[in-house]
Amino acid sequence: MKSKAANGFRFVVLLLLGLLMLLPMAWAFLAALRPPSEPFAAGNVFFGSHLSLENYFKAFSLAPFAQYYLNTFWQVGAILAFQGLSASLAAFAFARYKFPGDKILFTIILLQMMIPSAALLVPNFSTIRFLGLYDTILGIALPFFGSAFGTFLLRQSFMGLPRDLVDAAAMDGCRWDQELRFLFLPTAQASLAAFALSSLSWHWNDFLWPLVITQSDAVRPLTAGLVRFTQMGEIGAQWGLLSAATMIVTLPLFVVFLVFQKPFVRGYLSSGLK
Amino acid sequence: MKKPRFLPYLLVAPTLLFVLLFTVLPLAEALVGSLFKQRLNIPKFQVPVFYGLGNFADLFADPDFLQVLVNTGVYVLALVPLSLVVALGLAFLVEEKLGGIAWFRLALFHPTVLPLVSAATVWLFFLTPDYGLWNQGLHLLGYTGPQNWTGNPSLALGALVLVAFWKNVGFFMLFFLAGLQNLDRSVIEAARMDGASGLRMLGRMILPLIRRQTVFVTSIAFIGAFQTIDHVFVMTQGGPSGTSSLLLFHLWQVRFERLNVGQGDAVTVLLVAVLLAFTVTNFFWGESREK
Numbered sequence: 001m002k003s004k005a006a007n008g009f010r011f012v013v014l015l016l017l018g019l020l021m022l023l024p025m026a027w028a029f030l031a032a033l034r035p036p037s038e039p040f041a042a043g044n045v046f047f048g049s050h051l052s053l054e055n056y057f058k059a060f061s062l063a064p065f066a067q068y069y070l071n072t073f074w075q076v077g078a079i080l081a082f083q084g085l086s087a088s089l090a091a092f093a094f095a096r097y098k099f100p101g102d103k104i105l106f107t108i109i110l111l112q113m114m115i116p117s118a119a120l121l122v123p124n125f126s127t128i129r130f131l132g133l134y135d136t137i138l139g140i141a142l143p144f145f146g147s148a149f150g151t152f153l154l155r156q157s158f159m160g161l162p163r164d165l166v167d168a169a170a171m172d173g174c175r176w177d178q179e180l181r182f183l184f185l186p187t188a189q190a191s192l193a194a195f196a197l198s199s200l201s202w203h204w205n206d207f208l209w210p211l212v213i214t215q216s217d218a219v220r221p222l223t224a225g226l227v228r229f230t231q232m233g234e235i236g237a238q239w240g241l242l243s244a245a246t247m248i249v250t251l252p253l254f255v256v257f258l259v260f261q262k263p264f265v266r267g268y269l270s271s272g273l274k
Numbered sequence: 275m276k277k278p279r280f281l282p283y284l285l286v287a288p289t290l291l292f293v294l295l296f297t298v299l300p301l302a303e304a305l306v307g308s309l310f311k312q313r314l315n316i317p318k319f320q321v322p323v324f325y326g327l328g329n330f331a332d333l334f335a336d337p338d339f340l341q342v343l344v345n346t347g348v349y350v351l352a353l354v355p356l357s358l359v360v361a362l363g364l365a366f367l368v369e370e371k372l373g374g375i376a377w378f379r380l381a382l383f384h385p386t387v388l389p390l391v392s393a394a395t396v397w398l399f400f401l402t403p404d405y406g407l408w409n410q411g412l413h414l415l416g417y418t419g420p421q422n423w424t425g426n427p428s429l430a431l432g433a434l435v436l437v438a439f440w441k442n443v444g445f446f447m448l449f450f451l452a453g454l455q456n457l458d459r460s461v462i463e464a465a466r467m468d469g470a471s472g473l474r475m476l477g478r479m480i481l482p483l484i485r486r487q488t489v490f491v492t493s494i495a496f497i498g499a500f501q502t503i504d505h506v507f508v509m510t511q512g513g514p515s516g517t518s519s520l521l522l523f524h525l526w527q528v529r530f531e532r533l534n535v536g537q538g539d540a541v542t543v544l545l546v547a548v549l550l551a552f553t554v555t556n557f558f559w560g561e562s563r564e565k
Contacts, residue, residue, distance in 0.1 A: 007372060014367055018381030021440070024393075024400040025384070027407055031399065042405040086288040093285035105286055112297045114553040118501040118522060119545045122529050122538045123300030123307070146292025176281060205389040207504040208522070212530060223391045227507055230395055239399045250392040257387045261380075268386070268445065269452055 032056065032244035040239060055244035062232065062241075064217050065248050068225035071137060075210070075221055076203045078141040083199055084192070087150030092180045094151070095158035096166065112148035118208060125212055137219050140210050144203065150195050153270065157188040190266075197260075197267030204253060222249045301546065307539030314533035322536065329540035341516050342524040345431055349520055350499045353435045358495055361443050365450035379451075383444035390441060394508035397437045398424065430510045430518035437505045442498065449491045453484030493556035500549055521545055 031040075032055050034048040059065065093099075094106055117124070124143050133139030161184060169179055185192070207223040214220045220228070226249045229235070230242055257264055311325035333339045368379050385393055401408045403421035420426045423433040457480070465475055481488060503523040506512060512519030512527065519527070525545060529538030 010367060010370075011372060011374075014372070014375075014378040017364070017367075018378050021385070021444070022381050023407060024396045024440070025388075028396040028399055040402075040405050042410075045405050045407065045410075086292070089285040090289040093282040097282040099279075099282040102282070105290060108298070109286075109289055109293050112293045114550060114557070115297055115301065115546055116497060116501045116549055117296070119542060119549055120297065120300040120304070121522075122525065122535075122542050123303040124296055125529075126303065127295065127300065143292070143296040146289040146296075148289075148293060151289055201387070207389065207391050207507070208526065211507075212526070223389050223504070226389075226395065227391050227504075230398075230508060237402075239402070242395060243399060246392050246395045250388055253389075254384075254387060264387075265383075265448065268448060 028243040028246060031240050032247050034240045036238065036240050055240045056248065058241055059229070059245040059248060062235070063225060063229045063245070065222070065225065065245070067217055068220060068222045068249075069252075071219055072204060072221040072223075074137045075140050076200050078137065079144045079203050080196060080199050082141075082145040083147040083150050084196065086145060087147045087154055087195070088180065088185065090151045091154035091158055092176075092184055094155045095161075095184070096176075096179070109146075109148045109151055112146070113152065117143060121209060121212060124209075128213055134213060135215050135219055139213050140219070140221070143209075147195075147199070150199070153191050153195050154188055157191040158184050161187055191270070193263055194267040194270035197264055198270060201253075201264070201267070225249075304539045304542040304546070307536060308543045310536050310539075312535040314535060325536060329536045330544075333537060333540055333544075338516055338519075339524065342519045342521055345517065345519055346500070346521045349431055349435060350496065352432075353438050353499050354492070354495045356435070357439050357443050357446055358492060360439075361446035361491070362450050364443065364447045365454055368447070369451060369454045382447060385441045385443075386445040386448075388441070390437075390502060390504040391508055393441050394437055394505035397433075397440070397505075398509055401433060424509045425514055427514050427517040430514060433509060434505055434518055434520075437509065438499070438502070442495070446491050446495060449487045450484065453487035454480075457483055489556060489559055493552055496552045497549060500545065500552075521548075 027045075030046055033051045033053070034040075034055070035050065035052040036054050036058065038048040090109065094102060128134055128139045128142065131139075131142075133142060166179065166183065169183055174183075205223065206221075207227065210221045211224045211227070214224060217225070226245060229245050235241060307322075308329050309324060309326060310322035311319055311328060312322040313319040364382055368375060368382065372378075388396075400406055401423045403409060403423075406421075408423070409417075409421045420429060423429045423436075461483075462475065462479065465479055470479075501522060503520050503526075506518065506520055506523040510518040512523050521541070522545065525538060525541040528534050528541055
């Protein structure tokens with residue numbers, strides 16, 4: 001146990017560091033609520049004469065943020081659904097059966113964890129173009145339909161299942177899909193949740209790949225939409241407006257995080273099992 | 275029960291298919307493509323022509339590319355040690371119980387949740403010359419140097435390091451924290467009783483005990499530094515005059531702005547080689563010492 005003085009010192013240091021870390025977001029949050037007619041100036045950077053939502057309205061009128069939200073939902077939803085399905089099946093096969101070539105196949109799949117997809121942007125762009133999926137939500141999502149990380153994580157927790165239990169189920173005439181659904185998946189709930197959250201936040205935040213594979217507002221996700229917005233010529237340095245756009249993109253996700261903090265943190269940490 | 279012979283292969287097939295299609299195939303594609311000259315904006319070179327190692331030779335003869343390599347080296351070697359050392363320090367600070375500790379952790383961790391493009395936009399505002407809070411704060415501390423952080427050739431790369439540091443330090447802290455919380459307290463206390471100094475304990479006891487977390491965090495920090503360049507798009511576009519261009523951003527420019535397909539493949543090959551060096555080293559280092 002540390003002394004009272006040491007704890008007091010720790011408290012002050014943490015308070016200062018915490019405030020420093022919060023400052024950029026806090027300032028942008030306030031800036032978005034400043035009336036657009038009152039520009040920032042030295043010595044006058046926080047509140048305007050009153051709080052105003054005008055910047056938010058203007059941001060919504062300049063770019064289809066609602067559409068971007070919808071696109072992002074479809075994108076992360078499709079990825080999660082397919083990844084979850086394909087990874088469950090593969091993990092089940094690797095954990096439940098021994099078959100010729102299983103080691104080699106598993107190693108090939110693990111290759112995906114060793115080469116970050118960001119580096120393969122250029123050839124994947126050609127593949128998606130070739131498949132005729134350029135500028136579609138499916139085109140953004142397709143490269144991520146298989147997940148080595150998910151397969152690895154689920155296989156780990158599937159292998160924790162007692163062998164006797166699995167054998168007994170097989171003796172009782174349990175079909176493989178029943179084994180998976182009623183025996184394996186229920187034991188892997190924590191891994192599934194961690195995998196789902198890390199997948200969601202990873203793809204929600206992804207920017208470069210959606211940027212190169214889309215060109216229209218009908219499919220562009222939030223991240224690419226925000227960057228396009230910041231680069232619109234007529235906006236310039238209207239920081240209140242840019243901050244409002246950033247908040248539109250960021251705050252809802254942030255609230256979700258605050259509500260589900262514990263499982264989120266577990267999800268982040270589980271990506272540590274890689 | 276009859277042994278299902280083909281079932282496992284069917285179950286593995288979807289994952290395998292996507293890995294082959296979007297990891298293995300593109301790797302081969304880039305390797306082959308890097309040996310051909312193909313430039314979509316020059317009629318003569320629209321059809322690929324065999325070029326041997328010419329794309330690589332061109333790259334290493336190009337002062338712009340050499341600058342990108344230097345930038346990337348400086349960026350990574352500044353960002354990774356800085357973030358890791360501070361993250362470890364923060365983990366120590368937030369590890370033990372204290373009133374409001376959950377809030378402090380949240381304050382340090384919150385940038386992790388934000389998309390990097392949002393973080394970069396917020397920081398662009400934060401770094402505004404003159405009235406921006408960053409420059410006002412520095413002014414209070416006695417700083418009188420240039421204020422245009424994203425537009426000054428000697429500061430732009432530093433601005434990128436700053437944002438990435440802010441974004442990631444809480445994330446790395448989380449892993450160190452998890453490691454520290456698994457430590458056996460009594461060992462540490464015993465060492466402290468014996469009069470071991472703080473630094474000695476850190477180097478001889480604590481770091482070896484959280485080795486697994488340290489190796490892991492170090493490798494994700496390196497890989498992350500190479501593969502995330504969203505803030506370059508938002509803040510500097512690689513400028514001024516190429517002083518803040520990073521490898522992956524350069525790859526994007528070569529392929530999608532200059533439309534030089536062959537050279538884009540060559541940069542891809544180099545980038546993959548660098549990343550593989552880190553992931554494979556981490557994999558074997560982490561495995562071999564575990565036993």
